[in-house]
Amino acid sequence: RKEVEQDPGPFNVPEGATVAFNCTYSNSASQSFFWYRQDCRKEPKLLMSVYSSGNEDGRFTAQLNRASQYISLLIRDSKLSDSATYLCVVNGRDSSYKLIFGSGTRLLVRP
């Protein structure tokens, strides 16, 4: 079983749509959770950290369910520029600062 699992997509949505991505992780001891965004042939960029109480940054909302080992990302009012691959990331099993990446969920926002 992969340590971080995501639906690869692609999710193909119209502009203005709301879209949600889910992610599950296997290490119950993980303490740090993130969503990264990766554009084609580029490095990943931190989108937001995910906190236990849930957090929001503009159109983006992240939620964490520790009991189910489940992380979600909600994007409201999708823009064309949101088209990218979204990576779910947790800290590693044997180190708090090693990051384990999911394989990503691809989002395509169409006009």
Add this chain to the structure above:
Amino acid sequence: GAVVSQHPSRVICKSGTSVKIECRSLDFQATTMFWYRQFPKQSLMLMATSNEGSKATYEQGVEKDKFLINHASLTLSTLTVTSAHPEDSSFYICSARPYTGLADTQYFGPGTRLTVL
């Protein structure tokens, strides 16, 4: 924000040659640098963790004699792919963890695309 550079951004080489990739933290000191590899349509896979002044720690399945890592200063780590073969063709990305700041903060370099013919 913190900036990490990588050089070269792209390299094409013949099978059997060695390729060196540099990772630099431009405006901060990095206690730890990480090297990742990403194959097409796959996730980033951590190859090794590099600490300044000490030997790198390699992940399971990564050959330390093939992927030589040197972290000579708090702002520079290098990855050398020795005797590269076509199966080593990949996107190599480094990240750097600041000397100060949150333990789980990492800043990524722009990546190096290696093609071995």
